[in-house]
Amino acid sequence: MNTVSPLVNNVIIKYINKFQTLIIKAVIVMMAFVILSATLEIGWIVFKDLLTPPLFLIGVEQILDVFGLFFLVIIGIELLETVKMIITESSMNVDVIILVGVTAIVRKVMIIDIKNTAPMFLMGMGVLILALAATYHLITSSEKEFKCTLNDENE
Secondary structure, three states, X not given: XXXXXXXXXXXXXXXXXXXXXXXXXXXXXXXXXXXHHHHHHHHHHHHHHHHOOOOOOOOHHHHHHHHHHHXXXXXXHHHHHHHHHHHHHOEEEHHHXXXXXXXXXXXXXXXXXXXXXXXXXXXXXXXXXXXXXXXXXXXXXXXXXXXXXXXOOOO
């Protein structure tokens, strides 16, 4: 038996939605700060490596590190875009989340040291890549739009 009136439920849901929006805005600000910080770090590393003898040459290890940082920034931007979509549309596109996962896996594959990595880990990464690719293909080739709606009411 429900003893809480519908009016009280609506008030509670309204405050929960406002709390949720506040948290999402705080996450956006923190993510923007982290992305800016990572971008500045990439700039500093490239600048420092270019001015270290031999001048204007960057070693392979440094290039891999810089590319890994570039992908981290790209992943951060994709996550920021996803969170921004959550707050503006009160929904999430599942295909965007899958693409963020694919980007993260690509980053990991680019910086992985195959010589020192366990074969089972590499097999697991391969299975994960296939699963994400298949999921993305199924989502994009279907006629449906896969969205997760967060709020039931429009404010």
